[in-house]
Amino acid sequence: MSQETAFAVFCIENYKVHKSLTGKQTEALFRRYGVFDYLREFYDVLHTTGYQYINNDIDIYLKSRNAVIPVQ
Template identity: 50%
Template sequence: MSKEGNFLVYCIEKYKSAKHLTGKQVSELFSQYNVWDYIYSCFEALHTTGDNYIVEDIDLYIEARQQQTIA
């Protein structure tokens, strides 16, 4: 697996733990808001940050995507 793929798994696990979600719930949420591509595209910046920042950044990304669907 690539370093980006490993990091994606890491982000899933951290997000799942922080939000008390199942793997399936995280997968559905990430698919609904295209978080997969976001993490891949921001790998260089995100992999140097801490766990809390990663979770907060994903939350902000999802919130922004939710706002786009409302507008």
């Protein structure tokens, strides 16, 4: 598994807890709004930050795309 893939899994796991989502919901959300591409593009910077920063950054990214986040 590449470092970028491991990082994406880390982000999924942390974001699902952050938003009280399932892994499947989080993966679908990330695919629909291009979060995986964003994480890959900015991996060099993001992987050096903490999970709270990353979760907040993903929130900002999704908000800028008018994402609809599922409610549990």
